[in-house]
Amino acid sequence: MIKDLVVLLCASFALAALAEVPALRVVTELSPPHQTMKEGKVDGVSTQIVLATLQQARIESRIEVYPWARAFYIASSTPNVLIYNMARTPEREQEFHWIGPVANYRLGLVRLTERTDLQPNHIKDLGSAVIAVQRGDFATSYLQQQGMRIGKELQLSADILESWRLLMKGKVDYVIDDKAALALMERQLSQPEGSTRFVLAIPALEQWTYLAASKGTDPQVVKKLQQAHLQVQKSQLYKNVMAGRF
Secondary structure (H helix, E strand, C coil), X not given: CHHHHHHXXXXXXXXXXXXXXXXXXXXXXXXXXXXXXXXXXXXXXXXXXXXXXXXXXCCCCCEEECCHHHHHHHHHHCCCEEEEEEECCCCCCCCEEEEEEEEXXXXXXEEECCCCCCCCCCHHHCCCCCEEEECXXXXXXXXXXXXXXECCCEEEECCHHHHHHHHHCCCCCEEEEEHHHHHHHHHHCCCCCCCEEEEEEEEEEEEEEEEEEECCCCHHHHHHHHHHHHHHCCCHHHHHHHCCCC
């Protein structure tokens, strides 16, 4: 009788402890090759780093995919939410807890190979060319700072796949993407290999992007994730992704 009571009390305490652990959400957008879908699950090279970090920290969570603006809103307004891949800009620095890098983007202008009339040397020389950009993306903010206007030189999209579809249909002149993503995006959209070309790197858009936690996230969870990420940084997976070897 006493033994059964002890077991019951231990189980109750364990359940109570579990109840006190906040549920942790992970949000992101689709952005091949970093975030992709494979057999109904979120995959991609950066996702693998995130999953390795969660596993190292012994934290279970399901990754949710949204357009970037929606994912960013959730992470900026809801406690206990992780988000990736997010640029670590000065405006965002105090708004999130930064866990660690999960990608190394080298962004620039991408056009259709057949558009030989487009030979940019600098973004200041683009004239009336139209670029597809994602709502809420740091590249969008940067181009706006260069004087480009939404609805004029910039065409807003919900996500990078929509931006690429606009490019393929000839609705815009350029998209902003990483050179390493071209072949995968062509396959993703069932386009011939080599149908697009990376034509102008934009140094200001070359930076690491991060796994970050919303400001209201449990400090102990943040610390555990940061320590886990330090361990993941030692892996060959992490080194390959950050070097652009996919």
